[in-house]
Amino acid sequence: MHGLISGMICGGNDDSSWLPLLHDLTNEGMAFGHELAQALRKMHSATSDALQDDGFLFQLYLPDGDDVSVFDRADALAGWVNHFLLGLGVTQPKLDKVTGETGEAIDDLRNIAQLGYDEDEDQEELEMSLEEIIEYVRVAALLCHDTFTHPQPTAPEVQKPTTQLRYTKNKKRKESVMSDISRQEFQRRRQALVEQMQPGSAALIFAAPEVTRSADSEYPYRQNSDFWYFTGFNEPEAVLVLIKSDDTHNHSVLFNRVRDLTAEIWFGRRLGQDAAPEKLGVDRALAFSEINQQLYQLLNGLDVVYHAQGEYAYADEIVNSALEKLRKGVSRQNLTAPATMIDWRPVVHEMRLFKSPEEIAVLRRAGEITALAHTRAMEKCRPGMFEYHLEGEIHHEFNRHGARYPSYNTIVGSGENGCILHYTENECELRDGDLVLIDAGCEYKGYAGDITRTFPVNGKFTQAQREIYDIVLESLETSLRLYRPGTSIQEVTGAEVVRIMVSGLVKLGILKGDVDELIAQNAHRPFFMHGLSHWLGLDVHDVGVYGQDRSRILEPGMVLTVEPGLYIAPDAEVPEQYRGIGIRIEDDIVITETGNENLTASVVKKPEEIEALMAAARKQ
Structure with a gap:
């Protein structure tokens, strides 16, 4: 609270409105109890008196004592500064316009609020650095107070810390620019698109909008994959404009959100216009709030606009508005x-x-993390647990392992639920004697993993389960052997996988006949009703033409899944021991x-490897 109160006072709040404002900022508008108030x-x-004292008695309220580690104090300082900036921002809404020494001090405070520490750092050195930073923050607060309130005694000169700070940017903070794909690669992608554009044209690629989950709660933000492919930028309200004047002249413009102290404290950091060219490798950045005044000027005089019409309503509205302005201004x-278009x-x-x-x-790492998760599920599985x-x-x-979200809704289908291809309720009890089918993948740095494994809840396959499983496994292993340049999904499916499945089902008495x-009758389709493979990349069902009946010839650099499965419905007219068995095995290649x-x-x-893994886990 002290940082917030100090910020409001330093921002010029000198009346009783500070307490209701504090209610709004910290307690959803509800008044505090009498003792706390x-x-x-x-x-x-006390804070107001200290800030106005001629002797500059103002001090930060931070935890102290022998039982408080330097790391705890560093965290407390970052929190104090964040709250100070919030209090300052709500009383000085045009904080970003402040210039001179005070403006520099505010920028430094923003940076300090974002700093973390390396826990391997020498604690004595960190303690020395921390004391210097605390003093800098104290004097910066006094400078803000001197600037935004009635004239007071001149604040002492703000001296930036001179000790070499061993602080590092917090590795856990969310970055609006994803890593692991280089800036140069994003630039190469943009250039490759420009080379395929007509002279006198512009391509407009829009960021995904935020999506409301309920009331004022939103889903975690997920960037549009095409926009990310060209920028690596993970903020909404952004547009990439690639302009090709002729075959030798082109440039890139990014519209993105402006820096806003209050919004950033509440909702997260923004890259802003100043940092975007260096971070993203674009030629310049403009404020998204000005796109209606700027975009039509960028499009003026061009012959072609490339735009994904119908993808986002807000994008169509912006583009159509710009084009309409140009059409109306042709004569005047x-x-x-x-x-x-x-x-x-x-x-x-x-x-x-x-x-x-x-x-x-990156896809290899997404696969590794996803594999670790499936291994963990096998090790932890016990009868009596629930799918969730x-x-x-x-x-x-x-x-x-650094993958914050799944790349799609996780499927955990036990027993008969394994026969539902996209079962996501995940709410049933895991029963002794049943199988559990898990189709799950992580999203790592924007790229998807996608693995399916099916295993016995109790760690031991029954004979019927094993018989179906062996057919699916043979289909997978054969596909992995055959997939190479020059083949196609259609060829591998039709020439080998279907024959393996039909032959196996005939041997088990599930299918009858020649x-x-x-095969000619597609008799396998009631039991294997989906495709063998799909593209994989930024989206789990990634983009790209398959060709008729998935006949496209495979080439190096293509990434795809391999996922044969057999699903015997509970009411299928087959030998009873096979009813309700659903098995899918999936790898990424x-x-x-x-x-x-x-x-x-x-x-x-x-x-046998699954059973051995699960048995070993039960002994631990």
Whole structure:
């Protein structure tokens, strides 16, 4: 509270409105109890007196004592500064316009609020640095007070800390610019798109809007994959404009949100316009709030605009408004509107289909993390647990390894639920003797993992389960052997996988008749009703043309899943022991020059290996 109160006082709040404002900022507008209100009034009075004292007696209220570590004090300082800036911002709404020494001090306070520490740091050195930073914050607060209130004794000169600070930016803070794909790669992608554009054209690529979950609560923000592909920028209210004047001249413009102290304290950091060119490699950045005044000027005189019409209503409105301004100004203002609009998605999605070495490295890590999560689920599984318990174990493992979110809704289907392809309720009890099918993948640095494993809840396959499992496993292993440049999903599915499945089902008495005739009749479709593979990348079902019946020839750099499955409905007219068994096994591969690399091979799939893993986990 002291940082918040200090900020309001330093921002010029000199009346009784500070307490209701404090209610709004910290207690959802509700008044504090009598004792707390009295304590806060005393704190406010003492702080106000200290700030106005000729001897500059003002001090920060921070935890102290032998039992308080330097790391705890550093965290407390960052919190104090954040609250100070919030209090300052609500009383000085144009804080970003402040210049001179006070403006520099405010910028420094913003940086201090974002700093963390390296726990391996020498504590004595950190203590010395921390004391100097605390003194700097104290004097910066006095300077703000001197600037924003009636003239008071001149504040002491603000001296920036001279000790070499061993602080590092907090590795846990959310970055609006994702890492692991280099700035140079994003620039190469933009250039590759420009080279396919017509001279005298502009491509407009819009960020995803935020999505409301309920009332004033929003879903975690997920950037549009195409926008991310060209920017690596993870903020809403942004537009990338790529302008190609002719075959030798082009430039890039990013519209993004302005820095806003109050909004950033409440909702998170923003990159702003000053930092965007260096961080993202664009030529310049403009305020998104000014897009209606700026975009039509950028499009003036061009012949073609590339725009994904129909993707976002807000984007269509912005583009149509800019074009309408140009059309209306043709005669009066000598403006010229582009005559042609082209959808850029077919070109971009073909680009995205072929992964670069940097992308493959990120996808490989997404596969590794996803594999670790599936291994954990096998190790933790016990009869009597619920499906959502395994879902929690999987997400826990994602988070442990730096993957904050799943790449799609996690499927944990036990027993008959395994026969529902996209079952996501995940609320049933895991029963002894049942199988559990888990289809789950993490999203790492924007890229998707996608693995499915099916295993026995009690750690031991029944004979019927094993018989179905072996058919699916043979289908997977055969596919992994056959996928290489020059083949297609259609070829591998039709020539090998379907025959393996039909032959296996005939042997078990689930299908009856001649294998070739059954294949011609697609007799397997009631039991294997989905495709063998799909593209994988920034989206779990990634973009790119498959060709008719998935006949596109595979080439190096393509990444895809391999996921055969068999699902015997509970009411199917088959031998009773097979009813209600649903099995899918899925790996992720990248096509190489000579074959393929399995990105998810580190999680076991052979039945005996699964049983051994689960047995070992139960002994621990």
